[in-house]
Amino acid sequence: MNRLAFISLALFSIAITGLQPASPAFAQNGPDSPPSIAEPQSSRRLNLPPEQELRYGPDKRQIMDLWRPREERRPAPVIVFVHGGWWTQGDKDEYGIGQKVEAFSRLGYVFVSINYRMVPDVALEDEPRDVSSAIRYLRQHARELGIDPERFALMGHSAGAQLSALVSTDPRYLGSDLSAIKAVILLDGAGYDLPLQIEDATPLEQRMYRVSFKALDLAALVHLSPAAHGARPNAAAFLVIHDAARKNAVSQAMILVRALRQAGTPVEQAPIEHSDHVLLDTNVGRAGDPETKIIADFLSRYCPPAAGSDGFGRPSVQPVRTVERGTRIIGRESGDGGPALGAKISGGAAIRPER
Numbered sequence: 001m002n003r004l005a006f007i008s009l010a011l012f013s014i015a016i017t018g019l020q021p022a023s024p025a026f027a028q029n030g031p032d033s034p035p036s037i038a039e040p041q042s043s044r045r046l047n048l049p050p051e052q053e054l055r056y057g058p059d060k061r062q063i064m065d066l067w068r069p070r071e072e073r074r075p076a077p078v079i080v081f082v083h084g085g086w087w088t089q090g091d092k093d094e095y096g097i098g099q100k101v102e103a104f105s106r107l108g109y110v111f112v113s114i115n116y117r118m119v120p121d122v123a124l125e126d127e128p129r130d131v132s133s134a135i136r137y138l139r140q141h142a143r144e145l146g147i148d149p150e151r152f153a154l155m156g157h158s159a160g161a162q163l164s165a166l167v168s169t170d171p172r173y174l175g176s177d178l179s180a181i182k183a184v185i186l187l188d189g190a191g192y193d194l195p196l197q198i199e200d201a202t203p204l205e206q207r208m209y210r211v212s213f214k215a216l217d218l219a220a221l222v223h224l225s226p227a228a229h230g231a232r233p234n235a236a237a238f239l240v241i242h243d244a245a246r247k248n249a250v251s252q253a254m255i256l257v258r259a260l261r262q263a264g265t266p267v268e269q270a271p272i273e274h275s276d277h278v279l280l281d282t283n284v285g286r287a288g289d290p291e292t293k294i295i296a297d298f299l300s301r302y303c304p305p306a307a308g309s310d311g312f313g314r315p316s317v318q319p320v321r322t323v324e325r326g327t328r329i330i331g332r333e334s335g336d337g338g339p340a341l342g343a344k345i346s347g348g349a350a351i352r353p354e355r
Helices: 003-017 097-106 126-140 159-169 171-180 194-199 203-213 218-223 247-262 290-302
Strands: 052-055 063-067 076-082 110-114 147-157 181-187 238-243 267-272 344-346 349-351
Touching: 076 097, 076 126, 076 159, 097 110, 110 126, 126 147, 126 159, 126 171, 147 159, 147 171, 147 290, 159 171, 159 181, 171 181, 181 290, 194 203, 194 218, 194 247, 238 247, 238 290, 247 267, 267 290
Parallel strands: 076 110, 076 147, 147 181, 181 238, 238 267
Antiparallel strands: 052 063, 063 110, 344 349
């Protein structure tokens, strides 16, 4: 590798991760390998060991960690978190998982973080199958785990957002269990339209995609694109969060939002300013984080901690507009006279984007 190519790769790694020197870093592994991530700070290092480690399949990667809420109310709704990592790497103990557990357990949720098998050990199609298997296991064992089998929220970051969106739109994965998914929260996802994602990628990104998708033809890529399955049945409601400045994230989010809207599925879009791909995951759960407030509001309306109350210290709420300074929130379609879906709000001023 010549010096110029090495510098370009290093700059790309820094750009896509937004990392400080002490944070997880990408490293080059070889001509046909994806970059690897240094071991992240885990929930265990945050003194939050899971109450249970559950095995939902025979493979060593088919495991998940479960935490119960501080003030346990049985049965409680559950948030299932799916980590990212280019479909080739990552772990349920990812950096920042502990603060997510703390934040959502205080609100009355069981929190589950799952591992799943990954490329190249399995085909890409097996990854959403594992996510579905984990959800089925939790529903089947709901009584003993203290989980409400009918109140699931699915949250994923990056590649984990693509997997979460896919199992929440394509009923071939969850079948009748899809009705239990009341809320889907997608954190700066990619690959909602996989062929377009690859087409719009930089040369270095395309190299990484060749590792993740090397055995797939165009038809298979379409089949694995959540936007191709926008028609109902879908999960009950979607919140699509993304970096407002990352063009690929914006275009991919709009494609998925449009597909869900056309099917009449409730969907909200939140482009977040002054953030980046990594922070949109690791900031979730931090005190005062505007993205966390958006998620909490969304959950309070679609998957509240207790029937008849939202569990957030407020009575049950009607759909309202949420605006945070420094954060652009896409309005949701409702009868409240607010901006239609697709209207960007920044500091209270609605801006209609081109369609």
